[in-house]
Amino acid sequence: MRPHVELTDPRALRAYAHPTRMALAGLLRREGPLTATRAAELTGESVASCSYHLRVLAKYGLVEEADPDGPGREKPWRATAQYTNWPGYSEDPAVAEAADALTLAIAENHFARLTRALESRRELSREWQEAERFTDVTLYLTPQELTDLGERMDALVAEYADRGTDPSLRPEGSRRVPYLQIAYVASESEGKAPEGERP
Structure with missing residues (x-):
C-alpha cells in the first residue's frame, strides 16, 4: 500500500x-x-x-x-x-x-x-477506561502555529503507525485505538462552552 x-x-x-x-x-x-x-x-x-x-x-x-x-x-x-x-x-x-x-x-x-x-466503555478493564482520552482545551494560535502543532502531533502518532499494517509489531495486550485530532477555528459569536472536562 x-x-x-x-x-x-x-x-x-x-x-x-x-x-x-x-x-x-x-x-x-x-x-x-x-x-x-x-x-x-x-x-x-x-x-x-x-x-x-x-x-x-x-x-x-x-x-x-x-x-x-x-x-x-x-x-x-x-x-x-x-x-x-x-x-x-x-x-x-x-x-x-x-x-x-x-x-x-x-x-x-x-x-x-x-x-x-x-x-459500551464500562465493558473495558479499569486500565483501558483510565487510559482513554476525552478532553479538550481552547488555544489561541496563528495559522502557522496550528500547522506546526499538527505536524508535531503527526510525528508522535507516526511512531506507532507501522503496527497498523504489520501485526507482528503489535505488543501483547494492544488493541485498535482510533486517535482523533480535531482542531477548528471557533466562531466569534460562539458562547463559552465547558472546557477541559473529563468523565
Missing part, C-alpha cells in the same frame, strides 16, 4: 463520503485483502451492496482487485493506500464544496463510532 491517496476530483470526494464506502476502505486497510462476500460478513451489508461500493471505490483509485483473475464476487479487493487525503482549501468551488461535504461525513462517522464506544 502507498502511504496516501489524494482525492481532488469532486466526484471522487462525493463518492468517498458514503458511509459504506468509508467502512469498506477502512476494513481493507486494517484486515488486508477481502472478497465482497467476506466484507459483507464483517460489515453486515449485502454481498451485492459490497460489490457495488467496492467497484465505486476502485473507480476513484481507493481500492483495487488483488487478484483480477479471481472468479466473480470471490475476487479479493485491497486498499491502495493507508490513508486518504483531500484538500483543506481549494480555489475551485466544486472541489471546496465536495471536500467540505466529505469532512462533514467523516466527522459524523467518527461521532457515531465514538458514541457507540462510550455506550
Whole structure:
C-alpha cells in the first residue's frame, strides 16, 4: 500500500463520503485483502451492496482487485493506500464544496463510532477506561502555529503507525485505538462552552 491517496476530483470526494464506502476502505486497510462476500460478513451489508461500493471505490483509485483473475464476487479487493487525503482549501468551488461535504461525513462517522464506544466503555478493564482520552482545551494560535502543532502531533502518532499494517509489531495486550485530532477555528459569536472536562 502507498502511504496516501489524494482525492481532488469532486466526484471522487462525493463518492468517498458514503458511509459504506468509508467502512469498506477502512476494513481493507486494517484486515488486508477481502472478497465482497467476506466484507459483507464483517460489515453486515449485502454481498451485492459490497460489490457495488467496492467497484465505486476502485473507480476513484481507493481500492483495487488483488487478484483480477479471481472468479466473480470471490475476487479479493485491497486498499491502495493507508490513508486518504483531500484538500483543506481549494480555489475551485466544486472541489471546496465536495471536500467540505466529505469532512462533514467523516466527522459524523467518527461521532457515531465514538458514541457507540462510550455506550459500551464500562465493558473495558479499569486500565483501558483510565487510559482513554476525552478532553479538550481552547488555544489561541496563528495559522502557522496550528500547522506546526499538527505536524508535531503527526510525528508522535507516526511512531506507532507501522503496527497498523504489520501485526507482528503489535505488543501483547494492544488493541485498535482510533486517535482523533480535531482542531477548528471557533466562531466569534460562539458562547463559552465547558472546557477541559473529563468523565
